[in-house]
Amino acid sequence: xxxxxxxxxxxxxxxxxxxxxxxxxxxxxxxxxxxxxxxxxxxxxxxxxxxxxxxxxxxxxxxxxxxxxxxxxxxxxxxxxxxxxxxxxxxxxxxxxxxxxxxxxxxxxxxxxxxxxxxxxxxxxxxxxxxxxxxxxxxxxxxxxxxxxxxxxxxxxxxxxxxxxxxxxxxxxxxxxxxxxxxxxxxxxxxxxxxxxxxxxxxxxxxxxxxxxxxxxxxxxxxxxxxxxxxxxxxxxxxxxxxxxxxxxxxxxxxxxxxxxxxxxxxxxxxxxxxxxxxxxxxxxxxxxxxxxxxxxxxxxxxxxxxxxxxxxxxxxxxxxxxxxxxxxxxxxxxxxxxxxxxxxxxxxxxxxxxxxxxxxxxx
Numbered sequence: 001x002x003x004x005x006x007x008x009x010x011x012x013x014x015x016x017x018x019x020x021x022x023x024x025x026x027x028x029x030x031x032x033x034x035x036x037x038x039x040x041x042x043x044x045x046x047x048x049x050x051x052x053x054x055x056x057x058x059x060x061x062x063x064x065x066x067x068x069x070x071x072x073x074x075x076x077x078x079x080x081x082x083x084x085x086x087x088x089x090x091x092x093x094x095x096x097x098x099x100x101x102x103x104x105x106x107x108x109x110x111x112x113x114x115x116x117x118x119x120x121x122x123x124x125x126x127x128x129x130x131x132x133x134x135x136x137x138x139x140x141x142x143x144x145x146x147x148x149x150x151x152x153x154x155x156x157x158x159x160x161x162x163x164x165x166x167x168x169x170x171x172x173x174x175x176x177x178x179x180x181x182x183x184x185x186x187x188x189x190x191x192x193x194x195x196x197x198x199x200x201x202x203x204x205x206x207x208x209x210x211x212x213x214x215x216x217x218x219x220x221x222x223x224x225x226x227x228x229x230x231x232x233x234x235x236x237x238x239x240x241x242x243x244x245x246x247x248x249x250x251x252x253x254x255x256x257x258x259x260x261x262x263x264x265x266x267x268x269x270x271x272x273x274x275x276x277x278x279x280x281x282x283x284x285x286x287x288x289x290x291x292x293x294x295x296x297x298x299x300x301x302x303x304x305x306x307x308x309x310x311x312x313x314x315x316x317x318x319x320x321x322x323x324x325x326x327x328x329x330x331x332x333x334x335x336x337x338x339x340x341x342x343x344x345x346x347x348x349x350x351x352x353x354x355x356x357x358x359x360x361x362x363x364x
Contacts, residue, residue: 014275014276017041018239020240024237025237025239026244027092027223028092041275043095045274045275046273047086048082049079049272051075051249052068052252053066053067054253055254057116059126066251070137073145074122076225076227076233078122079234079248080149080225081112082120085108088159090102090104098269106258106259119155120156125148128148142196142232143290145225161189164179166196167196171324172326172327173326175326190296191295192294193294193295194292196290197290199320203287204286212291215291216238218293218304220294223292226286226288233246235285244277245277245280246277246278247274247278255268309323
């Protein structure tokens, strides 16, 4: 049963987190609901919460002025991007308050406003999705969103992200590192890594629960995105055998925060922060998902690879994915997999009949 609560105006104590001795893990940080509940809720509220919006300027030549009913996975992709931006510019320990008016924070938020001039807007993302075979108004799967984000960051000179999408359940370490290293100087482009997976056919295989929990514990974790058609969510942690997530299925008025100088702008800013998270059993997770990670430095990337090797590969009987130092020989002559580390890639067709029309290698 999914634990639900209203986002505001609740008359009783919200049930966002259970009273338990088990720790809560949230994007690499550990909390106790008995001693850290206020800090835990503050951490949840500090994440940027992207939801359906209405009454924005129409998208391109379409008649859409709202993304209700189809834009939830795009909103989840925006939440991952927003979390990466916060990590890059404000740090993991940064917290939001209703009075926050930090210039960097407001600049980050402006990138996601619902108009064609905002770099990471729904308008631009949905139009880039057309190149991935998704018409405006169609539901997206996690892999398609990852591919759209990979194309989207090219237009973002401020952050210079290297977005890598690992294909066929294989993370190729040297190619990812190469994509992040700056030629001619000792620099590092911040890494945003997506690992699309399909962990079962119609239901999540329980053998993967342990690996997913370990991912949430890693300091480089940006959570995971996943869900069934018309119901995608952004998963940010877990407690016991339940995942903690932010749900984009709330329709709010489109607007601008600008410099947060007016009452309307202050209220719009609040609409980007969810007061209480939701949770549901691991068994309700859809098997189609994408793991997300951020590495701001080469040292953080090396640490992530070490953690993956030790905790997800060596310690698990059924690993979530493969981790290899270089491209396997059987992939070198396959032009369809060129650039599987994120430069120029298309997902190989495995002819999987699935309800969300995503193409994955099925892990049993």
